[in-house]
Amino acid sequence: MEYRINRLGHQGDGIADGPVYAPLTLPGEVVTGRLEGERLQDIRIVTPSEDRVKPPCRHFKSCGGCQVMHASDDFVAAWKTDVIRRALEAQGIAAPMRPILTSPEQSRRRAGFAARRTKSGALVGFHGRASDTIVEIPDCRLIAPALREGIEVARDAALCGGSRKAVLSVLVSDSLEGLDVAVTGGKPLDQALLTELAALTERHRLARLTWDGEGIAMRAAPTIAVGAARISPPPGAFLQATEHGQASLISAMREALSGASSVVDLFAGCGTFSLPLAQSAEVHAVESEAAMLQALDLGWRHASGVKKVTTEVRDLFRNPILPEDLKGFDGVVIDPPRAGAEAQCQKLALAQIPRIGFVSCNPVTFARDAKVLIDGGYDMLWVQAVDQFRWSTHVELAASFRLSHM
Known part of the structure; x- marks a missing residue:
């Protein structure tokens, strides 16, 4: 039996009517295979897509590290951008989408x-x-x-x-x-x-x-460069996957927070955004892991040309910062984990801070949280997709919010 692939799912599998899931296929392709439950096995491509390319890595068919290496770069870029757009549309949100920024090959650090x-x-x-x-x-x-x-x-x-x-x-x-x-x-x-x-x-x-x-x-404390500072993250601490991706997200946050003089950085980690932003604004960094904030503080103390950075250990899921405690800040950067930060965004909407820069690794929870901010009086100025995980199904984004009456 032949199946026509209608679209690509979030996990990178082609999806035909049924639904039938067909790995390593692309929209528009006609394929055959052996159906086990909802999943197609022993797939043969009858009619290939124009977007199909020869995978540049010889390990692709057996390795699980990449999911969409069989698709052209232009297709992957459009697909990942569309994943974000559809997540926003599901919340009734339309926003200008900037062209995706994709990290080069062999850049994962x-x-x-x-x-x-x-x-x-x-x-x-x-x-x-x-x-x-x-x-x-x-x-x-x-x-x-x-x-x-x-x-x-x-x-x-x-x-x-x-x-x-x-x-x-x-x-x-x-x-x-x-x-x-x-x-x-x-x-x-x-x-x-x-x-x-x-x-x-x-x-x-x-x-x-x-x-x-x-x-x-x-042998030596391992460090990475972040803005004008160097930080030594604790073992296993979160890092942006590529230098290109880190630089792209920092650039987006600098633009989103342009003009701010006092910034609160929520889910600050080791200071990916706190330290670069401190070159033009005072920053208060909030994070639940004390060891990460210690690395951030040490990096700030040894950096030159940066303004004051303070830190606070706080679980923002259980104990979001209240609107009255956000007075005095004129900018926010927020970079939550995949679960998003709905409770904290509700407090931000009430606080009415003029500028918010948002970084997310999950378009679905981002769209949910963005709606909270928009309903609270913010405009979403732009969304920037950032693809640090080339050839995977993973996509990150940065976005800029401003109060409507600014």
């Missing part, structure tokens, strides 16, 4: 590798498509060249501290001082393993190695 010991050595890579199988990815087109050494680090970690039953998770981040590696799922630490891991750190010249949350060795 952080990757989570899976590693497992085998009879003959160790297997390292990403999980396979819709499976727990580890697929080796020596020619990955996503990760920055510096992270390729991380594959060998993960292999050595599995050999000395992994097992043939459990899978190690090895998070590798590039820093100015070298690779920052955080391993979870390994064997319990004893003196022999500590000695091997210390030797591994020296052999690969790692900046820092953490094992199941415990610091093993640090």
